[in-house]
Amino acid sequence: MADHKILIVQFSERTFDLTRKEFAESGLTYVERLDDFAGDPAEITAALGNIGSRSFIEEATSLEWIQAFSAGVNQYPLQTLKDRGIVLTNAARIYGPNIADHMMALALMLCRQIEPIRRDVLNDGWPKKKRLPNPGELEGQTMLVVGLGGIGDETAKRAAGLGMRVVATRRQTDRPIPDYVEAVHHPDALHRLLPEADWVAVCVPYTDDTIDLISTEEFSLMKPGAHILCATRGGIISTDALMAALDSGRLAGAGLDVTDPEPLPLDHPLWQYETVIITPHQSGYSEAANRRLEDMIRRNIRSFLKGEPLENVVDLNLQY
Known part of the structure; x- marks a missing residue:
């Protein structure tokens, strides 16, 4: 298993606690907001959450994978991800x-x-x-x-x-x-x-x-x-x-x-x-959906650490 440093942004504390217990030796870092991350972006190999910041992605020179917590991915610099070969996965079918x-x-x-x-x-x-x-x-x-x-x-x-x-x-x-x-x-x-x-x-x-x-x-x-x-x-x-x-x-x-x-x-x-x-973009919120997202993310982290295929890989040409 290659060394990885995984950044998780804006995850529920309960879900992060479960994730941290399972992947205790996998270099997980949790922050409430991306701006709160005080480490070196160049060391991050995987980023999960609201990671649409172009500047962060440009500085994260080791980045291999981004996991979006949403089904839509129009907030990400898709051409940049494509040019660099960064895999983007989304939350399709979760919500x-x-x-x-x-x-x-x-x-x-x-x-x-x-x-x-x-x-x-x-x-x-x-x-x-x-x-x-x-x-x-x-x-x-x-x-x-x-x-x-x-x-x-x-x-x-x-x-x-x-x-x-x-x-x-x-x-x-x-x-x-x-x-x-x-x-x-x-x-x-x-x-x-x-x-x-x-x-x-x-x-x-x-x-x-x-x-x-x-x-x-x-x-x-x-x-x-x-x-x-x-x-x-x-x-x-x-x-x-x-x-x-x-x-x-x-x-x-x-x-x-x-x-x-x-x-x-x-x-x-x-x-x-x-x-x-x-209604104010409310339809995606439910506790049941949070549990589905949690399960899918943990499956994807396991696959990423093992070098196996990920779920919900976005076609960067189709943009979904």
């Missing part, structure tokens, strides 16, 4: 279940008009005439999952469980199709699929190819009265185009756990739409 739960919670709140109903009661008291959501149920509706990866797959599974018809896009169309998805199409088919969807669940990662993936043209192709959901990264949906689609009445509503800009200023007009539900 899929809880993010999918969050996406479907947003869908159900929009479908049942939970927020407007709650505001009605708080503002005017118990209503004599109650709202009539249309159609008011998800069963029989069509959901288009844009990006059938870790998050998209879990979202599709939950949507199908609620009786929805699910179609999806993904790059690898030759892979087996889950039995809860009716059909999987190449991303090039997006414009053809949008008109048939009652719900569009945007589950792709943020890459050069997905910036403003959903913009004016895409909204114009959506079925009148459709809803859109996103919990991956802001910037995939054009905020200006989203508001224009809402203003025109073509788009019925949106459930967003991510925004552009982010954080979304409290005086931003997007907050004023009754049919838009916004």
Whole structure:
């Protein structure tokens, strides 16, 4: 086993204690923030956590591996990693279940008009005439999952469980199709699929190819009265185009756990739409996900120390 020095940034103390016990002789260093690291970056061979600092990576001349704690990796200098042969692994599929739960919670709140109903009661008291959501149920509706990866797959599974018809896009169309998805199409088919969807669940990662993936043209192709959901990264949906689609009445509503800009200023007009539900990039947080992340990281440390292949290696060309 080669000598290694592993830096872990912003890990929970419980998880670090478990990791330190297992790898007591493996040169682990823990800091709450990268700026707190007082050692020599040139000695670090592996860095786990929020290591997006270009200056640190440039100084870490022995760096072989970075483990991101997120599924998205757009915060890393990917070209630099590629040029230097540094392996980047992410947390793909770790957060899929809880993010999918969050996406479907947003869908159900929009479908049942939970927020407007709650505001009605708080503002005017118990209503004599109650709202009539249309159609008011998800069963029989069509959901288009844009990006059938870790998050998209879990979202599709939950949507199908609620009786929805699910179609999806993904790059690898030759892979087996889950039995809860009716059909999987190449991303090039997006414009053809949008008109048939009652719900569009945007589950792709943020890459050069997905910036403003959903913009004016895409909204114009959506079925009148459709809803859109996103919990991956802001910037995939054009905020200006989203508001224009809402203003025109073509788009019925949106459930967003991510925004552009982010954080979304409290005086931003997007907050004023009754049919838009916004949460502050919260969907990735759950204790269950923390345990999955902990287990995966410990497996990857074991593999790294043994010189074995790592899980969740990012394709630096595809950026995910």
